[in-house]
Amino acid sequence: MKPEQDRMLRRTGCRNTASDAVRSHQDQALDTTMFLIRSCGPAAFLLRENGEARDLKVCLGDPHTCSCSVFSREREPCKHICWVLLRKFRLPREHEYSFQPGLVERQLLELLQGLHRAHRTELDASAASGTLGRAVPGPEAGSVCRKVIQAQDVCPICQEELLQKKQPVSYCRFGCGNSVHISCMKVWADHQTPSDQQEMVRCPLCREDFCSVKLLQEQVKNAAKLFTAAERERANKHLGAVCHSCRVCPVSGTCFRCAVCSRFYLCEECVQKGCHSQHPLASRATRRAKWVLVAADPTGDPKGATSEPQPDGAVAELSPSRVLERLPAVRVRPGSQLLNEGLQCRICLQGFSVGQTVRTLPCHHKFHVDCVDQTLLETNSCPLDGFIIYGPLTWRTTQRKTCPTMASSKQQENNVQDLFVPGVALQVLPPRGALNFEVPTSMPQKDATAAGGERQTRAPFTAESGRPLNHDICSRSSKQRAANMAAAAQVREQRQVSLSTESELRMTGVSVNAALKVHKK
Known part of the structure; x- marks a missing residue:
């Protein structure tokens, strides 16, 4: 049938370009995740939008129809019709069939034949050769091996490209071996009959046993752990980006990056103030968008100020x-x-x-x-x-990343050696939460009284658990160190005097104990 005859038989008008409403619906269709619940015919489909509880029926024909409220109000191809054309049938947005309000029988037949050649050729060839993914046994008895995911492979339920969507997938273990999104398989399993849900889930492609319901539930539970809180943050929140001017982290709204300085980010407020206007800037609205070079002066002022603080010079750039x-x-x-x-x-x-x-x-x-x-x-x-x-x-x-315990261990040993004085004991008392180093620089009370010297005391050196040990030791002034050395010398002199007194008493035949008793009396 010729195109002129198609126009005569068409119930709806033929369009050469897409209207603004259809373009908007196409954008919504490409940004929305939908599930293909059931095929009611070659051109009729039952869909469910992600997050919605209502199922919608889409029928392609002359004209297209959809059970949603937007189509009932506008009578234009809604996002559900555009999703079927762009996702299910893989039509380019510029193709004339993608924005028409309806397709005649000849156009619809071409669309269906193209889907049949693209989708069933590989399965038919595998079935004729008897392989169909059964060459290598799987981990379970009677299971098949998993097919390698190619760049153009799509999920048969949501029609999204697997490698581009980056969602966890499962594969048909007893049939074709193709991969399907785990979340899509859960929606698919919920729409099967109760008898089928008791033990096995059917594959949406080959209609063979996909996997057991118990295994699918375990996969859904474990796959939820792969999604982190960062993915649920708003798209305009640039995680990990720190403004070099106001130090806000993360940057919200529009984020700017210097095209010259490495890893130099600014928030929109600081850019409007004129910060870092000596270099060109690139911006992006969301953290997944590409950086776009902006004008030399986005504030509109002839010359901006450059009063922003520069990066900390002590922080080195890592490769x-x-x-x-x-x-x-x-x-x-x-x-x-x-x-x-x-x-x-x-x-x-x-x-x-x-x-x-x-x-x-x-x-x-x-x-x-x-x-x-x-x-x-x-x-x-x-x-x-x-x-x-x-x-x-x-x-x-x-x-700054080195461990403080390892870095201060050698210094601690050196400082302890500096505190050691010949003839003076060094006691280490490690109480809970701190280390106490006490140098007993005083002699016993009896010896000190006999020698006529004044008792010398010394406070212990402590290092709390949150501070390095050598911090308190090295923070003493030179005067305190000199005083400690003088006290140690005085103790040595007093001990030498006591030792000489003891030797004189022994030479005269008088015991030390007897001398001490006489001294007490």
């Missing part, structure tokens, strides 16, 4: 390789919780295996080292939530 060295990485061992069903790397969508190295980012996301390291070297942000990993204002240098 990307040094940043990776500081991020924690663990090797998966037998019995680790990372081996549970549903836990997987959200970049390659593969589970963790024994012997692999898993890196944890500050936002608590876990990835394979081979998957995430290259991304961090290029973008310095988490590939899931856009969390900025490294910033000079939030990271300390290697010197």
Whole structure:
């Protein structure tokens, strides 16, 4: 049938370009997650929007119809119709069939034939050869191996690209071996009959047994742990970005970054004040958006002030390789919780295996080292939530990162040696929460009285648990150190006098004990 005849038989008008309403509905369709619950026919589908409890029915024809309120009010292709055309049938937005209010029989047949060739060719070829993913046995008895996820593979329920969406997936264990989003499979299982839900869940592609209901529930529970609080933050909250002028962290609203200075961020308020106007700036509205170069003076003033504080000179800039060295990485061992069903790397969508190295980012996301390291070297942000990993204002240098106990142990030994005086005992009394170093510089009361000397006392040196030991020792003035040395010398002289007195008494044949008794009387 010719296009002229199509126009004569068409009930709705033919359009050459998309209207503003249809463009808006197309944007909403591409930004919304929907689930394909059931196919009621070759051109009729039952959909459910993510977060909604009502099911909607979409029928393609001349004209298109939808059971939503927007279509009933505007009589234009709503976001549900646009989702079927753009997601389900993979039509480009510029294609003439994607914005028409309806499709005639010939156009609809072309659309269906294109879907059949793109979707069923691989399955038919695998079924004819008898492989269909059964070459390598799976972990369960009678299960099949999982097919490798390609760049263009989509979820058959939400029609989103698997590698681009980065959501946890499961695969058909007893049929085709294709991967499906775990959250989509839960919605799919909820719409099956109660008899089917008792033991096994059917695959939406091959209609064979997908997996057991118990296994799917375990995957849903474990997959929820892969989503962190950073992903639930507002999109205009730039996590990890610190304003170099007002030191606010994180930056909210529009974030600006210097195109010359490395990792130099500013908030919108500081930019309006004219901070850092000597260099061009790039901005982004959300943390997942791309940086766009802005005008030289976004405030509109002829010349802005440059009174912002510069980065702390004591904080050294770390190279990307040094940043990776500081991020924690663990090797998966037998019995680790990372081996549970549903836990997987959200970049390659593969589970963790024994012997692999898993890196944890500050936002608590876990990835394979081979998957995430290259991304961090290029973008310095988490590939899931856009969390900025490294910033000079939030990271300390290697010197500040060293352990204070190890750094002060040698100094502590040297200071203890400085306190040692020949002939004087050094007692170490470690009470709870502190270390007390007491030097008994006084002689016994009897000897001090006999020698006529004045008793000398000395307060102990203490170092509380929150402060290094050598801090209190080195903080004494030189006068105190000289006084302590003089007191120690005086003690030595008094002890020498007492020793000489004892030797004289022994030479005369008088015992020391008898002399002490006479002295007491």
